C-alpha cells in the first residue's frame with residue numbers, strides 16, 4: 001500500500017516535471033534514439049549519438065530539433081546503417097516532420113506504428129532492404145508531401161489508404177514487388193506532380209485515378225504487366241506531363257491523335273508494348289520532345305518529313321516496327337541526336353546526304369531494313385563520335401570510305417550482309433577500341449587479306465571468308 005502511494009507520488013512528480021521542463025521529454029527522445037541505435041548492427045556513422053552527450057542530442061549527426069528542443073527531423077541518407085526499424089519508438093518522436101533514411105541497409109518490415117507520425121511531411125525510405133507490405137496506417141500521414149519506398153523488396157497490394165494523403169506531391173513506389181490494388185478506391189491527388197510505379201508486379205488496365213491527377217508532370221509505369229488501351233483522358237487531361245514512360249508492358253491499341261495535346265512532353269517512352277497504328281505524324285508535332293522511344297510495337301506508316309520539327313531530339317528509337325518509307329532528308333535537322341535506332345523496319349531507299357548533319361551521333365542502328373545506296377564519305381567524316389555503327393542486313397553498296405579509320409571511338413562495326421565492294425580499307429586497323437567487327441556476306445575483294453592483322457586483337461572479328 002505504502003509503496004503504491006509512493007509510486008503514485010513519484011508518478012505525479014514525473015508528470016509535473018514533464019509539464020514544466022521540456023528537457024525531460026527531450027532526454028527521453030534522446031534515450032529513444034539511443035535504443036534504436038543500439039539495435040542496429042551497423043551504426044558507425046552515429047558516433048555523436050552517445051550517452052555522454054545525451055543532453056546535446058539536437059546536435060547529433062542527422063538530427064534536427066524544433067525551437068523547443070524536440071526532434072523534428074532525422075536525415076541520415078547513405079549513412080551505412082544496417083538493422084531494422086522494429087525498435088524505433090515512433091510514438092516518442094511525434095514531432096518528426098522529415099525522415100530520410102534513403103540508401104542504407106535497413107531490412108525487415110515497415111512498422112505500423114509509423115502511422116503515429118502524423119506531422120510527417122517527408123518520408124524517404126528508398127534504396128534499402130525493406131521487405132513486407134506498406135502498412136495501411138500509412139493513411140494517417142495526411143501531411144505527407146513526399147513519399148518514397150522505391151528500390152526495396154516490398155510486397156503486397158498498394159493500400160488504398162494512401163489515398164488519404166491529399167497533399168502528396170511526390171510518390172515513388174518503384175522497384176519493388178507491389179501488386180495491383182483496387183484502383184477504383186484511389187481518389188484524385190490534386191497536388192501530385194511525380195508518380196513512379198516502375199518495375200513492380202502491377203497488371204490489368206491503366207489505373208484510372210491517374211488521369212484525374214491534373215498536376216502530374218512525371219509518370220512512370222514501365223516494367224509491369226499492364227494491359228489494355230490507354231484511356232483517352234490521359235491525353236486530354238494530363239496537359240502538364242513532361243515525361244511519360246509506359247515501356248515494357250502489354251499495352252495495346254492505336255494511340256490517339258490527341259497525344260499532341262501533351263505539348264510539354266520531353267520524354268515519350270512506349271517501347272516493348274503492342275501499340276498499333278500510325279502515330280509519327282502526330283507525335284512529330286510535339287517539338288519539346290527529347291526522347292522518343294517507340295521500339296518493338298506494331299506501328300505502321302512512313303517516317304514523315306515532319307520528324308524534322310523535332311529539333312530537340314536526343315534519342316529516336318523506332319526499331320522493330322513496320323515503318324515502310326524512305327528516310328526523309330528532314331531527319332538531318334535533328335542535329336542533337338545521339339541515339340538513332342531505325343532497325344528492323346521496312347525502310348528503303350538511300351540515306352539522304354543531310355544525315356551528315358548528325359554530328360552528335362554515338363549510336364546509329366539502321367540494321368535489318370532494305371536501305372540502298374552508298375555510305376558517303378561526308379557521313380563518315382561527320383560521325384566522329386560514333387560508338388556503334390550497325391547497318392547490317394540492308395542493300396548498301398559501293399566502296400567503304402577509307403575515312404572509316406577516323407571513327408576511333410567505334411566499339412561495334414556491323415556491316416555484314418550488304419553489297420559492299422572494293423577492298424576493305426586497311427584504315428579499319430586504326431580502330432583501336434573495336435570489340436566487334438562483322439563484315440561477312442558482302443562483295444569485298446581480297447577477302448583473305450585480313451585488314452586487322454597488324455593491330456591489337458579485336459574480340460570478335462569476322463572479315464573475309466564470306467566475300468568473293
Ligand SMILES: *[C@@H]1O[C@H](CO)[C@@H](O)[C@H](O)[C@H]1NC(C)=O
Nearest residue numbers: 048050052053056059060061
Ligand atoms: C557531442 O555532440 C557534439 C555535436 O555532434 C560533438 O561535437 C561532441 O564531440 C559530442 N561529445 C561527446 C562527448 O560525444
Ligand SMILES: *[C@@H]1O[C@H](CO)[C@@H](O)[C@H](O)[C@H]1NC(C)=O
Nearest residue numbers: 077078100101102122124146
Ligand atoms: C534523402 O537523401 C538523399 C541523399 O542525400 C537525397 O538524394 C534525397 O533527395 C533525400 N530525400 C528527400 C525527399 O529530400
Ligand SMILES: *[C@@H]1O[C@H](CO)[C@@H](O)[C@H](O)[C@H]1NC(C)=O
Nearest residue numbers: 025066068070092093094095
Ligand atoms: C513536440 O514539441 C513540442 C514543442 O514544440 C513539445 O511541447 C512536445 O513535448 C513535443 N512532443 C514530443 C512527443 O516530444
Ligand SMILES: *[C@@H]1O[C@H](CO)[C@@H](O)[C@H](O)[C@H]1NC(C)=O
Nearest residue numbers: 041083084106107108109131
Ligand atoms: C536483416 O539482415 C540481417 C543481416 O543480414 C539478417 O540477419 C536478418 O535476418 C534480416 N532480417 C530480416 C527481417 O530480414
Ligand SMILES: *[C@@H]1O[C@H](CO)[C@@H](O)[C@H](O)[C@H]1NC(C)=O
Nearest residue numbers: 090091112113114115116137
Ligand atoms: C501508434 O501506432 C500503433 C500501431 O498503429 C497504435 O496501436 C497506437 O495506438 C498508436 N499510438 C498513438 C499514440 O497514436
Ligand SMILES: *[C@@H]1O[C@H](CO)[C@@H](O)[C@H](O)[C@H]1NC(C)=O
Nearest residue numbers: 189190191192213214215216
Ligand atoms: C496544382 O497544384 C497547385 C499548387 O502546386 C495548386 O494550386 C493547383 O490547384 C493544382 N491544380 C489542380 C488542377 O489541382
Ligand SMILES: *[C@@H]1O[C@H](CO)[C@@H](O)[C@H](O)[C@H]1NC(C)=O
Nearest residue numbers: 232235236255256257258259
Ligand atoms: C480527342 O479529344 C476530344 C475532346 O476531348 C474528343 O472529342 C475526341 O474524340 C478525341 N479524339 C480521339 C481520336 O479519341
Ligand SMILES: *[C@@H]1O[C@H](CO)[C@@H](O)[C@H](O)[C@H]1NC(C)=O
Nearest residue numbers: 235236237257258259260261
Ligand atoms: C488537342 O489538340 C488538337 C490539335 O491541336 C485540338 O484540335 C484539340 O482541340 C485539342 N484537344 C484538347 C482537349 O485540348
Ligand SMILES: *[C@@H]1O[C@H](CO)[C@@H](O)[C@H](O)[C@H]1NC(C)=O
Nearest residue numbers: 248249250271272273274296
Ligand atoms: C516486345 O515487346 C513485348 C511486349 O512487352 C515483349 O513481350 C517481347 O519480349 C518484346 N520483344 C523483344 C524482342 O524484346
Ligand SMILES: *[C@@H]1O[C@H](CO)[C@@H](O)[C@H](O)[C@H]1NC(C)=O
Nearest residue numbers: 300301302322323324325326
Ligand atoms: C506502307 O504500308 C502501308 C500499309 O501498312 C501501305 O498502304 C503503303 O502503301 C506502304 N508504303 C510503302 C512505301 O510501301
Ligand SMILES: *[C@@H]1O[C@H](CO)[C@@H](O)[C@H](O)[C@H]1NC(C)=O
Nearest residue numbers: 334335336337357358359360
Ligand atoms: C550537337 O548538339 C549540340 C546541342 O546539344 C548542337 O549545338 C550542335 O550543333 C550539335 N553538333 C553538330 C555537329 O550538329
Ligand SMILES: *[C@@H]1O[C@H](CO)[C@@H](O)[C@H](O)[C@H]1NC(C)=O
Nearest residue numbers: 369370393394395417418441
Ligand atoms: C541477308 O539479307 C537478305 C535481304 O536483306 C535476307 O533475305 C537474308 O536472309 C540475309 N542473310 C543473312 C545470312 O542474314
